[in-house]
Amino acid sequence: MNFIRSFYINNVFFRYISVLAGCFVLSYWIKFLYPIAWLLTLLLIGLFLFDVFLLYATGTGIKAERKLPKKLSNSDINPIKIFFETRYGFKTHVSIIDELPVQFQKRDFNFESSIIKGDKKQFDYEVRPVDRGEYVFGNLIVFASSPLRIVKRKFMFQKDQMVPVYPSIIQMQQYDFLAISNRLSSVGLKKIRKIGHTQEFEQIKEYVQGDDIRTLNWKATAKQSQLMVNQYQDEKSQPVYSIIDTGRVMKMPFNELKLLDYAINSCLAFSNVTLKRNDKTGLIAFSKNIETYVPAIQKITHLNTILEKLYNIGNSFTDSDFGLLYGHIKRKITHRSLLLLYTNFEHISALKRQLPYLLALSKKHMLVVIFFENSELEKLISTDAENIQAIYHKSIAEKFSLDKKLMQKELEKYGIQTVLTKPEELTIKAINKYLEIKARGLL
Known part of the structure; x- marks a missing residue:
């Protein structure tokens, strides 16, 4: 045989x-x-x-x-x-x-x-x-x-x-090297102007050209007979949570990859960066129920726990319960934290239904709402309309695109930080927003 x-x-x-x-x-x-x-x-x-x-x-x-x-x-x-x-x-x-x-x-x-x-x-x-x-x-x-x-x-x-x-381990490693070498301002991440001294004191060092003269330590200068300056670093061990909406709004695919998987890949790379910058990182995944909750911990080995939890996150076809999310965060997260909420709103009425819960979260925590541009609509808007039907399609696409910008303005009106991004640029913009918040001392 x-x-x-x-x-x-x-x-x-x-x-x-x-x-x-x-x-x-x-x-x-x-x-x-x-x-x-x-x-x-x-x-x-x-x-x-x-x-x-x-x-x-x-x-x-x-x-x-x-x-x-x-x-x-x-x-x-x-x-x-x-x-x-x-x-x-x-x-x-x-x-x-x-x-x-x-x-x-x-x-x-x-x-x-x-x-x-x-x-x-x-x-x-x-x-x-x-x-x-x-x-x-x-x-x-x-x-x-x-x-x-x-x-x-x-x-x-x-x-x-x-x-x-x-989840994308390769993407995580790409930003890992940048975090270790303190070069996160490259690969498209913008440099943030630091405002004031909301950072922790680190050490007194000799003045070199380029140091901020406002940080001169006159007592140390008198003792050493040379200019000495105070050096500061960003505050450490601040809790940062990635919150992923696993409901039906995150099932939309772009370039063969669902929005949920874009969010999961970004969450893994972002969590690694926050740990390397000595902050605590945690994870919440929710839809109709709280599917995953990982408390914020500042340990490099904690990344393995987050990786395994992200691997097992599934996608549901139900509407997500933001009220349940608010109640869970109120009970479990007692310290002021940075919350990065990965979700999506296709219409402004969907945002207004969840706005009371977002406002309640933003009162006690630093909330960043991350949602997505429809890149397929952007392609349609950029093409020339050659007939009446194409004009209708282009007009509807422009309306949906405008709605996204209006949603962003609506959230910012109430003091909620937002990131409106294309799916493929999600990781860069999420890390960029984190660096901006840290540099401005908003947390």
Whole structure:
């Protein structure tokens, strides 16, 4: 049975058969072709049996291995490596098929190459998952053929390899290096002018050109007989919570990724930055119920807890209960904290329904409401209308876009900080708002 399951006939063999059939047909009129056709048939049968012997004389003629990372990063390009080698004594033609997880919906994977004995080759390809969860890779299938290319033998390796897809670890690492080197003002993050001295005192140091002369410490200057200045740092160990709305408004997809996953990826990178800047970070996910609550803690190892919780967050089809969120925060978060609320409002009436709860939260905490521009509408607005129907569509799109700006103005009127952003710019703008609030001492 193993022989039958691994035995396949190459397409080249059927081309030989068609040539032989043509010879037999022509021999009806050209008589001398008849014995030649039979000789070619016997030769083909001999080559067929010889090719079978070449491929099956060696027990395990091909070795192959798929190398997967321990975790795949959602919405990012993830490299997959395949290593293969041959034990056949001849040049082997291989065709590799990797059974990708069903989430990718890709059924045309095929890689062809040739390899000689003692040689080891590597084939790399990339995948981009757009959903969190478990991804199961099926069989790694290799078809081997001899130089005759009449028969091919099937080899199967590594059935059902599971790898989890976590929130964007790659994006988190990108901002991690910037936080360590204190270079978060790069990659599009704007520099914030610091107002006053709301920061904690750190040390007294020698004056160097560029220091603020308003921070001169005259007593220390008199003692040292040289200019000395006070150095300040941002206040540390302040609680910061990322609050993610998991209701139906966050199910809208952009570039194959749901708004919820954009928020989760941003939350992971943002939490890492706050921890590196010595603040406490926590997490709340809610819709009809409070699905996840992680108290704010200032430990680097706390990031693993947040990562696991973000991995398990699901999307619901219900309207989110902001009243329940307010009650939970009132009971659980007693100290003034920075609250970054990831949600979305498509119409100003939806905002006004939740506005009383947002105002109540902003009285005790520093609330930042983050919601999304509809980038598909922006594309429609930027295109020229060529007919009446296109004019209608463009007018409606402009109205929806204006509503978003009106919602932002409405929140700012009540002193609530806002971030209106395109989904792909969410992480940059969330971190930027955090740096602005810290620099201005609003928390």
